[in-house]
Amino acid sequence: xxxMPTHYTIETRSLSKSFAxxxxxxxxxxxxPAACIFGLLGPNGAGKSTAIKILTTLLPATxxxxxxxxxxxxxxPVEVRKxxxxxxxxxxxxxxxxxxxxxxxxxxxxxxxxxxxxxRIQEAVRFAGLEPVAGHLVKxxxxxxIRSLEVAQATLHxxxxxxxxxxxxxxxxVARRSVWERLLELKSGSGMTILLTTHDMEEAxxxxxxxxxxxxxxxxxxxxxxxxxxxxxxxxxLSDVFVAYSGVELExxxxxxxxxxxxxxxxxxx
Ligand SMILES: Nc1ncnc2c1ncn2[C@@H]1O[C@H](COP(=O)(O)OP(=O)(O)O)[C@@H](O)[C@H]1O
Ligand SMILES: [Mg+2]
Numbered sequence: 473x474x475x476m477p478t479h480y481t482i483e484t485r486s487l488s489k490s491f492a493x494x495x496x497x498x499x500x501x502x503x504x505p506a507a508c509i510f511g512l513l514g515p516n517g518a519g520k521s522t523a524i525k526i527l528t529t530l531l532p533a534t535x536x537x538x539x540x541x542x543x544x545x546x547x548x549p550v551e552v553r554k555x556x557x558x559x560x561x562x563x564x565x566x567x568x569x570x571x572x573x574x575x576x577x578x579x580x581x582x583x584x585x586x587x588x589x590x591x592r593i594q595e596a597v598r599f600a601g602l603e604p605v606a607g608h609l610v611k612x613x614x615x616x617x618i619r620s621l622e623v624a625q626a627t628l629h630x631x632x633x634x635x636x637x638x639x640x641x642x643x644x645x646v647a648r649r650s651v652w653e654r655l656l657e658l659k660s661g662s663g664m665t666i667l668l669t670t671h672d673m674e675e676a677x678x679x680x681x682x683x684x685x686x687x688x689x690x691x692x693x694x695x696x697x698x699x700x701x702x703x704x705x706x707x708x709x710l711s712d713v714f715v716a717y718s719g720v721e722l723e724x725x726x727x728x729x730x731x732x733x734x735x736x737x738x739x740x741x742x
Contacts, residue, residue: 478539481506481633481665482527487536488689489522496522498689499536504682507663509655511676514686515720520669521561523686524635527667528558541632557626561637561669565621567611571602574610575625582629592628599654600624616647623654627664634658636668640675648672652679673710683710685717692717 482504489497497519504510512520525531527540529549538545541555565574575593579585584592597606600620610618619639627634639655640648652675658664670676676683677697684694693700693713700713708716715721 478503478542480504480539481508481542482510482538482540482667484523484527484538485536487523487526487538488534489519489526489531490534495689497526497533500686500689500691502684502691502694504665504667506665507659508681509659509666509668509679511680511683512667512669512686513671513673513676513683513714513718514669514692515718517688518686518718519689520686521637522689524558524637524667524669528556528635529553554629555632557629557631557634559619559622559626559634559636559639561641563618563622565610565618565625568609570609571597571600571606571613571621574621575628578625578628584629596624596628599627599657601650614647615643616650619643619647619651620654623651623658627658630662631664633665633667636666638670639668640670640672648675655679673714677710685714687718 480503482502484500484502487497487500488495500519500523502510512523514520522531526533527538527545529545529552532546540552543551543555545552566577569577572593575596579589579593597603600617600623602617602621602624605613605617610621613621623634623636623639626636636655640651643651655666655668656679659666668679680697682694682696683700685692693703695703697710701708701710704713704716
C-alpha cells in the first residue's frame with residue numbers, strides 16, 4: 473500500500489468535522505514529527521477529542537484529510553490501526569478483571585500469541601509498575617495504577633504512535649508524575665510519537681515538545697512551550713499563554729473547575 477508523501481508521523485490537512493450545526497473541528501492543519509510528544513490544549517468543547525477520534529479512525533472527518541504513520545486515516549484505516557495505540561478519555565481497563573487478564577485481552581485484540589505474547593505481558597506488568605498486584609482485581613487499584621495499566625495495554629503491540637485523551641485527569645500529583653515518566657520512557661526508549669490532550673498546563677510544559685491550542689475547533693497557535701511563552705511576554709507562564717489564546721480563565725494551578733468532576737477513576741470502577 474502506498475505511503476502518503478509526508479515526513480511527519482501525524483499530519484492533518486484542513487481537517488473539519490461537523491455534528492449537525494456544531495463545527496467541532498474547523499480546518500485544522502497540524503504536523504507532528506516522529507518521536508515528539510505533542511499536546512493538544514483547549515477549553516472544553518474545543519475539538520480535542522474529536523481530533524483524536526478522527527486520527528484513531530473512530531470517526532470520519534467531514535472534509536480535509538489526515539495521515540498517521542504514513543497512512544491515510546480515511547483510505548487506509550486498517551494500516552493506521554496496526555500502528556497506533558489509544559488510551560481513551562473514558563476508562564478502558566475492566567475493573568472486574570486483574571491486570572494480567574486485562575493485558576491478555578488486549579494482547580488477543582492485537583493478535584499477539586504464544587510465548588512471545590506471555591513475555592510481552594510480563595514486560596508490560598513491569599513497565600506499569602504493577603508486579604506486586606498483577607493478580608488483583610483492577611477495581612482495587614488507585615487511579616494512577618489504572619492509568620498506567622491502560623498505557624501498558626495500549627502499547628502492548630509496540631505502536632509507532634500513541635494517542636491519549638486527558639491521560640492524567642483526576643490523578644493525584646504522584647500518580648500524574650508516574651504517568652509522565654512512563655510516557656517519556658516510551659518516547660526515549662522506542663522513539664514513539666505521542667499525541668495527548670490535556671487541560672493541565674504543568675503537564676503540557678513538562679511533557680510536551682510541541683503544543684497546539686484549539687479554540688472552537690480552530691488552531692489558535694502552535695509551537696514549543698518556550699516559544700509560546702516568549703510570544704506572550706517576558707515572564708509568561710503556559711497558563712498565561714492558554715488564557716491569551718483561548719480567552720478562558722484558569723483556576724490557580726492551571727486547571728478548570730469542571731475538570732475535577734470529570735473523572736473519578738477509582739470510584740467509578742468500584
Ligand atoms: N457525537 C457528537 N455529537 C454531537 N456533538 C458532538 C459530538 N462529539 C462532540 N460534539 C461537539 O463537538 C464539540 C467538540 O467536542 P470535543 O471534541 O469533545 O471537545 P473537547 O474534547 O475539546 O472537549 C463540542 O461542541 C461537542 O459538544
Ligand atoms: Mg475531550
